[in-house]
Amino acid sequence: MKDIILKAENISKQYRLGLVGTGTLIHDLNRWWHTIRGKEDPYLKIGEANDRTVKGESDYVWALQDINFEIAKGEVVGIIGKNGAGKSTLLKILSRVTSPTTGSVKFGGRVASLLEVGTGFNGEMTGRENIFLNGAILGMTKKEIASKLDEIIEFSGCERYIDTPVKRYSSGMYVRLAFAVAAFLEPEILIVDEVLAVGDAEFQKKAIGKMQDISKGEGRTVLFVSHNMAAVKSLCTRGIVLEHGKVIFEGGIDEAISEYLNRGCKLNSGKSYNDEDAPASEIVKLLETESIDCKFKNRSDYFINEKVGIKIKFEILIETDDLALGINLYNSEDIHILSSHQKNEKINYTIGIYETIVWFPNNFLAEGYHFCGIAAMSYKGGFRVHFHDIHKFSFNIIDDYAENTTRRNDYKAKIPGVIRPILKWDNISFL
The missing domain is CATH 2.70.50.60 (abc- transporter (atp binding component) like domain)
Incomplete structure (x- = not known):
């Protein structure tokens, strides 16, 4: 029996277009009135699929709809899809950066995420201080973080600038250090978005090798998003394909890549x-x-x-x-x-x-x-x-x-x- 470490159940995420927040005051009051009467949010019944290529009629859009999957301990899963398919929204929910409109996520361990350049770092703090900050966020003690410090600095290749505020780092240095922190501070689940594309080819190869070591050698789970299908295939064992906020395929990585590419080109001869x-x-x-x-x-x-x-x-x-x-x-x-x-x-x-x-x-x-x-x-x-x-x-x-x-x-x-x-x-x- 598989040891399930992450389970997503009926995850959906709704956004209101053109406005900041959940919408107008009357909508918020309407939601509150339905909630205290024990009724369903009325705005869950409206909204359109997240297809950016067509003009919609509703102010509400479903970035994700009814996402269900399970990931076992030690699996490396590639989440692939076109721009706007909902990949980053899903990873933000799994990283607990944002909450789903409906559904829930169950975790069996600590989660470390690398979603966007600069996420989780304090620009005024040095690289060294940010390593300790991120370790503390993951629940590690100062002694545990210190034991990994030299490995993190060496892997990142930022030793000369480790005591410089990270706001002075280039985007490539930012990613190098952020990935090293996420990979070496031993989370049970590592979530990596496309930010590795910012790094040079040498570092991308190095990072993929580290993620392979994490999954195969250390038995930890990796969720990986990339548009580089060669990298996805070399790293992942299973794939989840998203389109317009819905899972359209889940299975072996070869089949998932074929499904993604075939749909992307619509197989026009x-x-x-x-x-x-x-x-x-x-x-x-x-x-x-x-x-x-x-x-x-x-x-x-x-x-x-x-x-x-x-x-x-x-x-x-x-x-x-x-x-x-x-x-x-x-x-x-x-x-x-x-x-x-x-x-x-x-x-x-x-x-x-x-x-x-x-x-x-x-x-x-x-x-x-x-x-x-x-x-x-x-x-x-x-x-x-x-x-x-x-x-x-x-x-x-x-x-x-x-x-x-x-x-x-x-x-x-x-x-x-x-x-x-x-x-x-x-x-x-x-x-």
């Missing part, structure tokens, strides 16, 4: 643009993009031994002889795995609409979802990007042929960086 949303410059405008098979048919799913084409339709607005198209491909973990630019001879573009296709050979891409972006560039007089349309359409590679597994180039889709294979670009045709 193509996209057409209108004049308002078309990526463009004064020279070139993107009109349509789609994935196609060898019969030039648009599809979402391809077997691993099939060719996949990316068709690009664009409009030249001003005559030019300095233009190159390119594609950027991302795998299901949002890692940039491939770039390819046109290698055609110089083309003198006249005003009009054009079309080209870049082909991926069979047995080239690994199994899974791939997300494609289109770019247009010029090189004369300095490098210039006319547009870079990221993650706008996607396609799925299916490995259904066992005999092909030894021949495919899986390793190409696992390299966390940019490779530039020689792909076949069809000649550009004037439409």
